[in-house]
Amino acid sequence: MSTGRKILLLHLGVLATLLIIQFALPPYHHTNVARIMVLAGYAIGYNVLLGYTGLMSLGHAMFFAAGMYGAGLPVYYLGVGAPAAFGIGIASGSALALVFGLMALRTSGPSFLIVSMMFGQAFFLATLYFNEITLGDQGFILSEKLAPLRFGGTALGFHEPAVKYNLALAIFAACLAASLALRLSAIGRVLIGIRENEERTRLLGYDSFKYKLVSLGISGALSAAAGAGYALLFSYVGSTFATILFSIYPLLWALLGGIGTVLGPLVGTALMFYLVDTVSGVTSSYLLFVGAALIALILWFPQGILGTARSRWLPWLP
Amino acid sequence: MAALAPLLATQALCKHFGGLAAVRDVSLEVGQGEIRAIIGPNGAGKTTLVGMICGRHAPSSGRIVYGGRDITRLRPSERLRLGIAYTFQVTSIFKGLSCYENVALPAQRPLMRGFAAHFAPGEAAIAERVRAALDAVGLGGLAGQRADELAYGHQRLLELSMALATEPRLLILDEPTQGLAEGEIASLCELLRRIARQATVLLIEHNMQVVLALAGRVTVMDAGEILAEGTPSEIEGHPAVQKAYLGR
Numbered sequence: 181m182s183t184g185r186k187i188l189l190l191h192l193g194v195l196a197t198l199l200i201i202q203f204a205l206p207p208y209h210h211t212n213v214a215r216i217m218v219l220a221g222y223a224i225g226y227n228v229l230l231g232y233t234g235l236m237s238l239g240h241a242m243f244f245a246a247g248m249y250g251a252g253l254p255v256y257y258l259g260v261g262a263p264a265a266f267g268i269g270i271a272s273g274s275a276l277a278l279v280f281g282l283m284a285l286r287t288s289g290p291s292f293l294i295v296s297m298m299f300g301q302a303f304f305l306a307t308l309y310f311n312e313i314t315l316g317d318q319g320f321i322l323s324e325k326l327a328p329l330r331f332g333g334t335a336l337g338f339h340e341p342a343v344k345y346n347l348a349l350a351i352f353a354a355c356l357a358a359s360l361a362l363r364l365s366a367i368g369r370v371l372i373g374i375r376e377n378e379e380r381t382r383l384l385g386y387d388s389f390k391y392k393l394v395s396l397g398i399s400g401a402l403s404a405a406a407g408a409g410y411a412l413l414f415s416y417v418g419s420t421f422a423t424i425l426f427s428i429y430p431l432l433w434a435l436l437g438g439i440g441t442v443l444g445p446l447v448g449t450a451l452m453f454y455l456v457d458t459v460s461g462v463t464s465s466y467l468l469f470v471g472a473a474l475i476a477l478i479l480w481f482p483q484g485i486l487g488t489a490r491s492r493w494l495p496w497l498p
Numbered sequence: 499m500a501a502l503a504p505l506l507a508t509q510a511l512c513k514h515f516g517g518l519a520a521v522r523d524v525s526l527e528v529g530q531g532e533i534r535a536i537i538g539p540n541g542a543g544k545t546t547l548v549g550m551i552c553g554r555h556a557p558s559s560g561r562i563v564y565g566g567r568d569i570t571r572l573r574p575s576e577r578l579r580l581g582i583a584y585t586f587q588v589t590s591i592f593k594g595l596s597c598y599e600n601v602a603l604p605a606q607r608p609l610m611r612g613f614a615a616h617f618a619p620g621e622a623a624i625a626e627r628v629r630a631a632l633d634a635v636g637l638g639g640l641a642g643q644r645a646d647e648l649a650y651g652h653q654r655l656l657e658l659s660m661a662l663a664t665e666p667r668l669l670i671l672d673e674p675t676q677g678l679a680e681g682e683i684a685s686l687c688e689l690l691r692r693i694a695r696q697a698t699v700l701l702i703e704h705n706m707q708v709v710l711a712l713a714g715r716v717t718v719m720d721a722g723e724i725l726a727e728g729t730p731s732e733i734e735g736h737p738a739v740q741k742a743y744l745g746r
Contacts, residue, residue, distance in 0.1 A: 366606050366624075373603045376592040383554070385578035385607045385664070 183496045190497075191360055194443060195353050202345050210341055212457065214348040216450050218409045219433070221355035223445030225402030226430035228359060231440035232368060233395040234375030236293050239300025241426035242280075243400040245307065245419070247273040247407025249314065252417035255325050262329055262338070266408045273404020274397055276303075281396040285389055288378070300427050307419035319418020322411065344413050351409040352446070355402050360442045362398060363498050371395050375440075403430075432470075436477055438484030442498045447485050503566060505530045505698050506551065506668060511560035513546050520546040522722040524560075528668075533690070533699045535713035537706070537733075543722040544702045545587060548670050551700070552584040553577045564668070578607070581667030585657045585674065587702075593646035597637055597656055600645050601628045605663040631663035635689060651682045662693065669693060670700045675708055687712055710734070 222244050229235050250272025254260035284295045307314045328337040336343045362368045370391050373381035382388045411417045437448025460466040481488045490497040504527040513521040521543040528534045536544050549555040553574035562570045569577055592600050605627040632638045635655040675683045703709050716733040718725040726736045733739055
């Protein structure tokens with residue numbers, strides 16, 4: 181079997197599995213997996229920037245939240261329909277990412293990290309400052325305002341678990357496909373060149389600023405898609421999602437699953453989600469266990485789970 | 499040489515780093531299809547000179563003309579598009595990537611014209627160019643190998659292959675034989691002779707055997723200036739060169 185074939189089958193297999201297990205999952209896990217899929221879309225967006233391009237950001241929550249507010253505010257105030265709101269959410273996140281990139285990409289390495297964190301914090305504080313519109317950390321609920329999706333005569337309400345699950349799957353599939361296509365494209369190769377050695381890539385005739393900006397735009401768009409999807413599917417918008425914690429989460433998910441692997445973000449998000457879920461059922465100090473898990477990860481799987489799998493057993497894994 | 503317009507000419511090129519004049523008033527002409535060697539002691543300004551030609555350093559003053567066009571202010575990427583390729587004194591490959599990926603990056607560059615081609619310039623066309631460039635240096639069998647797992651000599655060949663993948667008209671090599679074994683040097687010379695049939699080669703080299711065997715003309719630099727220029731045999735006999743460089 182050719183490598184291209186194997187890659188295609190693996191990713192289609194993952195999506196098919198996610199499609200099928202919804203019929204077997206008990207209700208509690210059904211909702212969890214829907215949530216994981218949307219959040220994995222966010223982690224995929226983060227991974228495009230960190231894993232493929234080598235830029236570590238601590239402000240990504242602003243893109244997730246831009247998607248969330250971009251979708252949520254028009255629904256809440258203007259009664260905009262879900263598809264248009266989703267589109268506005270993605271557009272908000274991408275536009276923010278590009279404007280941010282034009283300024284922040286003058287820096288790199290640790291300076292980029294700091295600058296992204298500052299922008300992220302500024303965004304978070306703005307959501308509090310404009311609390312007459314955003315309702316600050318109290319947030320607002322969309323379920324009353326959001327019209328169901330209509331296909332001919334059938335109405336699909338967002339409160340129905342099956343609708344939630346399959347739309348979450350669609351968002352995840354779109355993010356996964358975009359990430360895989362980017363990874364295998366000529367642009368993806370240039371981004372990896374920049375990650376490995378930016379100076380050398382530039383001397384090969386690539387304008388690295390332009391490529392980093394493209395990468396940031398795609399990363400912002402995917403993060404915003406996840407944010408918009410999260411707002412619409414789980415019906416809540418609030419500034420908690422713009423806090424620095426929500427910038428750190430995708431970093432941890434991507435690290436755990438394997439940065440620079442296409443499926444790593446899904447694996448990392450799912451594991452971390454269930455780790456927190458299981459441990460917090462036992463003790464309130466669940467962060468202690470998360471920390472221990474991360475130390476174990478750094479000690480034994482520094483490349484993350486799929487990163488380690490790739491270097492040990494599956495060299496073809498994208 | 500006057501009959502043929504030179505491929506590359508520098509005119510009164512200077513480079514100062516702070517108070518230090520690394521290159522002073524260097525005017526050099528390299529003809530089409532030539533193998534030109536630049537020799538000189540450490541610190542003579544050779545690497546700075548070729549750094550200005552390929553665009554790594556901006557000259558303090560002077561002009562660089564390539565193919566009849568003033569390229570003094572062009573960026574490295576634009577010069578590369580015009581066919582100027584450069585290999586580094588210290589190997590500069592993507593150590594974490596396979597040989598194939600290393601060569602694919604320069605190979606796909608000319609194919610990425612237009613919006614759609616940015617995403618899919620055609621992997622088959624890229625693969626063909628990569629294979630040709632790897633085969634040219636004899637690394638065809640190691641395409642899947644990670645670059646940092648290669649022997650040092652092979653890493654240098656990989657870098658040469660990356661330069662070849664851009665299909666250069668002017669290939670600039672900074673000490674290509676450094677750190678190579680005897681046998682590797684001999685096959686590299688053979689390879690460079692083959693490359694010179696299609697491209698002009700500008701070579702910084704310390705190994706006089708290599709210079710004498712390969713170069714059509716030799717330029718000698720010392721303390722940032724051109725000391726002498728001529729055929730290898732003229733250079734060998736030049737008294738100033740013997741004094742300054744060959745140490746006789």
